[in-house]
Amino acid sequence: MGAVILHSVVSVDGFIADEHDDVGPLHEWYFGGDTPIRPARDERQYDHSGAGSDFRVSSASAGYVREMWASLGAIVLGRSLFDLVNGWEGQPPAGDHLVVVSHRPKPEGWHPEASCHFVGEVPAAIAKARELAGERAVAVNAGQVGGQVLAAGLVDEVAMDVVPVVFGTGKRYFGALEGRQLLADPHVVIQGEGVLHLRFKVRR
Structure with missing residues (x-):
């Protein structure tokens, strides 16, 4: 099976959005570059609001983003993000399957x-995502659900796209995670334009 990767764009002080779920400048690097990103499965693109858009990143980021997106088979996310982006209208930027951690069912007719x-518990959601992804990786969106997956010992890697902005307060990358989690030295360090890509393996 592929790795389970906790992933999100994040401010340098560890926030993925403000208190009102506004990502501010965090995603600007996705659209301000000169190199289009074309996942192998689909040329249609969607920004974080679900509207159609082409992702265009710097040449320094393009290879990393393409490889990361192509490796993903499924995305695990919480109900809040699903509702916020309306599940990317069923066409997420990467991966072929969505697994939503929620006790509420999928909206009727969606x-x-x-x-x-839609799966009620974190371990069952990860198991379902791994089943769907097969040999490909599973991405877990950072935030409350991501922190719960890490705390449950189900994350293999942490991937952070760090943007040079300080939020001060907001929604934390690791949610309400308590306790220490040890990571190995970063095995990916790529400096893009307006973003630093980092990946760490989780120490067991």
Whole structure:
């Protein structure tokens, strides 16, 4: 099976959005570059609001983002993010399957063609995502659900796209995670334009 990767764009002080779920400048690097990103599975692109858009990053980031997106088979996210982006209208930027951690069911009539699964508990959600992804990786969106997955010992790697902005307060990358989690030295360090890509393996 592929790795389970906790991932998000994040401010230098560890926030993925402000208190009102506004990402501010965190995603600007996705659209301000000169190199388009074309996942192998689909040329249609969606920004974080679900509207159609082409991702264009710097040449320094392009290879990393393409490889990361191509490696993903499924995305695990919380209900708040699903509702915020309306599940990317069933067409997430990467991965073929969505697994939503929620005790509430999928909205009635919502994109029946999409592979989108609602699972009540974190371990079951990761198991479902790994089943769907097969040999490909599973991405877990950072935040409350991501912190719970890390605390449960189910994360293999932490991937952070660090943007040079300080939020001060807001939604934390690791949610309400308590306790110490040890990571190995970063095995990916790529400096893009307006973003620093880092990946760490989780120490067991």
